[in-house]
Amino acid sequence: MARVDEEIQLAAFHVDVEEYAIDIMRIREILNPAQRSSPLRLVRVPKAPPFVDGVVSLRGTILPIIDMRKRFEVPPPEDARATRYVVVSMPVPGAPMRVVGLAVDRVSLIRIRRSEIKPPPEFSGLGGGNAEPYFAGVCSTGGRLIMILNIDRILTTAEKISLGVAEAGEGGAAGTPGTP
Numbered sequence: 001m002a003r004v005d006e007e008i009q010l011a012a013f014h015v016d017v018e019e020y021a022i023d024i025m026r027i028r029e030i031l032n033p034a035q036r037s038s039p040l041r042l043v044r045v046p047k048a049p050p051f052v053d054g055v056v057s058l059r060g061t062i063l064p065i066i067d068m069r070k071r072f073e074v075p076p077p078e079d080a081r082a083t084r085y086v087v088v089s090m091p092v093p094g095a096p097m098r099v100v101g102l103a104v105d106r107v108s109l110i111r112i113r114r115s116e117i118k119p120p121p122e123f124s125g126l127g128g129g130n131a132e133p134y135f136a137g138v139c140s141t142g143g144r145l146i147m148i149l150n151i152d153r154i155l156t157t158a159e160k161i162s163l164g165v166a167e168a169g170e171g172g173a174a175g176t177p178g179t180p
Contacts, residue, residue: 068103
């Protein structure tokens with residue numbers, strides 16, 4: 001059982017100038033697609049949803065890459081050299097866990113107390129979009145306001161199923177954190 005004031009680690013990442021975070025326990029690994037002994041080659045997929053950049057082969061597993069800039073309707077970066085793939089597992093009702101890569105601008109690790117996480121803002125009734133399901137909370141650290149993503153809700157169930165994402169654990173699918 002989680003203690004209210006325990007310290008947790010988050011992987012903070014940028015999408016343009018905004019900063020978001022995911023509980024590090026949800027991340028399988030973080031990849032720099034350009035700086036590997038053999039760079040990951042992104043293959044575009046015809047008729048894929050607009051937020052899907054394509055797929056890469058990671059140790060024999062086909063991994064869809066979700067561009068978080070496109071998902072959050074942010075213009076493309078001027079310089080993509082800082083792009084990282086955050087590999088996560090997502091549950092799909094009635095199916096095995098699905099593994100995807102989230103393309104983000106850069107990643108850092110932060111530690112916060114669980115008690116510092118506040119509920120996400122509500123936008124219903126303000127005429128805005130449907131942003132609430134994406135967020136699990138918000139925290140402030142070092143003068144930065146960071147939105148914590150609800151990774152299970154970044155994609156709808158229909159979107160997860162339509163991607164035909166590789167099953168977690170399939171032949172060592174996406175490995176474990178720190179695995180080359």
